[in-house]
Amino acid sequence: MKNLRSLNNPYRDDKVFEGCAIFALLNQAGRNVSGEPVFRAISNMRNRGNGLGGGFAVYGIYPEYAEHYALQVMFDDPLAREEVESYLKGRFEVADEEEVPTRKTQAVIHPPQVFRYFLKPRAGWMDDVTEDERVIRAVMDINIGIKDAFVFSSGKNMGVFKGVGHPETIAEYFRLDEYRGYLWTAHSRFPTNSRAWWGGAHPFSILDWTVIHNGEISSYGINRRYLEMHGYACTLETDTEVLAYIVDLLARRQRLPMSLVTKIMAPPLWEEIERMKEPERSELIKLRQIYSSLLVNGPFACVIAHHGEMIGLNDRIRLRPMTAGIGGENLYISSEEASIRLVCPELDEFWSPQGGDPIVGRVKPESPEIFEPARPEVSDEDRAGLKAGGRV
Template sequence: MERLWRVPSGCAVFGILNQDGRRISGETVIRAMAVMHERSNGLGGGFAAYGIYPEYSELYAFHVLYDDPHRRPDLETYLKERFVIEKAEIIPTRKTRAIPAYPLFIRYFLRLRGTEGDEEDEVVRVVMDINAHFPGAYVISSGKNMGIFKGVGYPEDIGELFRLDEYEGYCWIAHGRFPTNTAGWWGGAHPFGLLSFSVVHNGEISSYGINRRYLQNFGYCCTLQTDTEVIAYLVDLLVRRHGVPVEWLGAILAAPFWEQIDAMEEPKKSLYRALRITYGGALLNGPFSIIVGFPGGMFGLVDRIKLRPMVAAWKREVFYLASEEAAVREVEPSPERVVELRAGEVVVGRVGEKVIHGQKLALSRV
């Protein structure tokens, strides 16, 4: 029966960003995902929301999934050694017929006690340590003023379970379907996140083994049993640690083929060659379309052959990304512009800025 669920063209992804910073109800995103119900299969769904914790905006918001609730005392002892826990609570849920049983979800609002190095690097080390050495406990969200809510079920049912209609955020990304090549489980559903980056993904990363070994060189540990996890860590490595502009990620994660680079004119040719050589281990192979949320923005990317669909749309200050145009039109019947992303193309939106459409590399920004 499993093969009946594994439709390779599946996965629903959706993102919405209000570029004037005003917050949008989670009910809007749930409706958009429900339109793409047939792309899901009930084995995974989830949402990432930005701007939902304004009263704790300066604190790290850890969402922790406890497959084994008995691990909670040990983990909280560990957290108290490294953070001041300003608040800890069970993430509110409501009873649903579709999801009668689920793991324990606790959220912690944390202030780092102090570190000799970079604060965000220390938080990443804590997340890696917990997910690798506390069996039965997983940090699924660790950013500021944002959170990830996910599990086994259709996305609209996950939204109902976590009462996401009661949340408001300036940016949301969402996913329907299960983790690629892995049995559906609560920690393996999308989105995947690290600090304030979050990722949803339609497709399959066939270069997972190479990408995973590459990331290990920089201290990242992949423990969540799915290929999409490497995308979240690669974005953190490239954007936060190496300072690569978001607009350049298509030239690295979905780099052109060598023959395409060789056909370019200088100085573009030398630039693309340098990026391909420097970040060869970050190249993602396989069919994919990706939406990434980050503080103050959202971007979409499709693979270099365009084997998975992605549409971008705009209506005044609101920027949309989706697997299907129907999802956009469910919540915005009259978008001003709708485009299909081209192979390897990046489209970016930020709060307070106009959307940048297309992958453009400026030598002055190298």
């Protein structure tokens, strides 16, 4: 088994320490748009990163394979590709595959190969669980089991592009100017170690859930132990990873609405809860009792995205900056206002939410093709799985 930690956290620190800039754009009409403003906006915050990591998540880019999982896999070694492909082909129907197109860029040093595979699980492989669970299994198998391979992203009709370099460099390298998506998130990274590794850049993802994050999660130690209890292997040892898994556990597996997920991660202070009226008061007390180990403490600002939705969230006492603006159809979230105004000087709305108060952006229902179908009721199977503490 390979040790991802040695790649991402080579010095075995408690976690990877980093700071950064975040920027996100959601076209609320669900129209696919160019990422050009996103590149300009994130590169305007160059001082917040240090050139050792940049990345993007883009939604709506593979409409021709909208029903297929798009696995974007990074290879440090061509042999690893053979191994991955033979693993995948045994378990999935691969509808298409190609090397992710790149452009020669001087600033990019020793890039890995990145391939993408559009696939669906084959019948007969792990039929007892959902397709999502099977894809997650494959991601974990590859990431942990196959040397020199790492899955960047695994959602449908979306992709994560990331690497070592300033974000604008990464965008140029992956020719992101040629893509159009309705939701873009971007991250500029300031890691404290130099052995930055392409897989360690943000966004972090699982299925179509992606997270970009600024800050340090001081509660990482307990968040991680709680998640491990639920079967998540925090192999990258970075605090951002736990954000992705918390959302996956609560929103996907436990099917809690996003409004509760954000209240679990950044709950109101007890004294505020005590002032609330019933039944809200009791509900929040219950949330804090049950999910106390998922309170995300310490300075953070993050954008969590999946199809049709992005959520900006701050820690409870807003120790990291986060601003939001709406201009025309677009909702922007940014570490700095200047970046929003740079790409959209005339905003219809601008605000900077209080700590723990999420910025929720959704594609308007009149463009339902983007949306995942409304969440199904929890099936009996799922219930059984949940009760058994179903492991991913």
